[in-house]
Amino acid sequence: MDERNFFDRLAPTWDANETLSTPAHVRHILSHAGIKRGDRVLDLGTGTGVLLPAIAEITGPGGFITAVDYSTGMLDIARSKFADLIPRPEFRCMDFETETIPGEYDHIILYCVYPHLHTPVDTLKWLRGVNLADGGTITVAFPSDEKFINSIHRHKHSESDILPPASELAAWLRLNGLSADVAESTHDNYIINIAKTPC
Numbered sequence: 779m780d781e782r783n784f785f786d787r788l789a790p791t792w793d794a795n796e797t798l799s800t801p802a803h804v805r806h807i808l809s810h811a812g813i814k815r816g817d818r819v820l821d822l823g824t825g826t827g828v829l830l831p832a833i834a835e836i837t838g839p840g841g842f843i844t845a846v847d848y849s850t851g852m853l854d855i856a857r858s859k860f861a862d863l864i865p866r867p868e869f870r871c872m873d874f875e876t877e878t879i880p881g882e883y884d885h886i887i888l889y890c891v892y893p894h895l896h897t898p899v900d901t902l903k904w905l906r907g908v909n910l911a912d913g914g915t916i917t918v919a920f921p922s923d924e925k926f927i928n929s930i931h932r933h934k935h936s937e938s939d940i941l942p943p944a945s946e947l948a949a950w951l952r953l954n955g956l957s958a959d960v961a962e963s964t965h966d967n968y969i970i971n972i973a974k975t976p977c
């Protein structure tokens with residue numbers, strides 16, 4: 779099944795089944811992304827927008843948030859849930875691996891998205907070059923360790939790739955020219971930050 783259809787099909791029940799991304803857990807993960815008041819934040823693969831209230835809380839009304847997803851089912855739910863959020867997110871229905879997102883951001887977040895990428899290194903390098911402001915950070919994160927994520931993907935017959943342990947993924951990204959470091963790697967948190975500096 780095409781990945782977009784896969785996520786369109788999951789969209790109506792996504793929030794009911796999403797038990798790990800509690801507001802407190804999401805806040806903890808975002809605390810490692812270094813987001814500040816007034817920052818511009820790009821949430822890639824936003825899904826139903828689980829990160830959006832917490833991002834808005836940190837940036838405050840002077841921030842700017844863009845939420846991207848290629849699943850119209852997911853994005854429609856995010857739009858309807860967060861139409862009144864301040865700052866009001868800009869929603870974009872697009873494939874961020876093949877289409878160019880306009881604008882520059884202080885932080886780019888891929889939350890529960892990485893294993894679904896087809897060309898992860900090229901995509902991360904493109905985002906770093908085109909969308910990330912100098913001194914900015916790309917955060918790759920999950921609300922669990924890789925074993926849990928991989929078991930969910932097996933169970934749901936997702937076409938996703940196997941997620942390696944955070945230390946292995948960070949080392950592999952560094953080998954490929956991305957300045958990646960593990961911010962946290964525990965049973966409950968998998969967080970890698972990629973800085974916009976040459977390796």
Ligand SMILES: C[S@@+](CC[C@H](N)C(=O)[O-])C[C@H]1O[C@@H](n2cnc3c(N)ncnc32)[C@H](O)[C@@H]1O
Pocket residue numbers: 782785796799822823824825826827828846847848849852872873874875876889890891894895
């Ligand atoms: C596992 S879901 C996570 C959604 C949300 N971040 C969350 O944690 O609830 C992955 C999301 O990424 C989106 N996605 C995956 N690859 C994408 C791409 N290349 N462009 C846009 N969206 C993508 C899917 O449609 C899906 O909504």
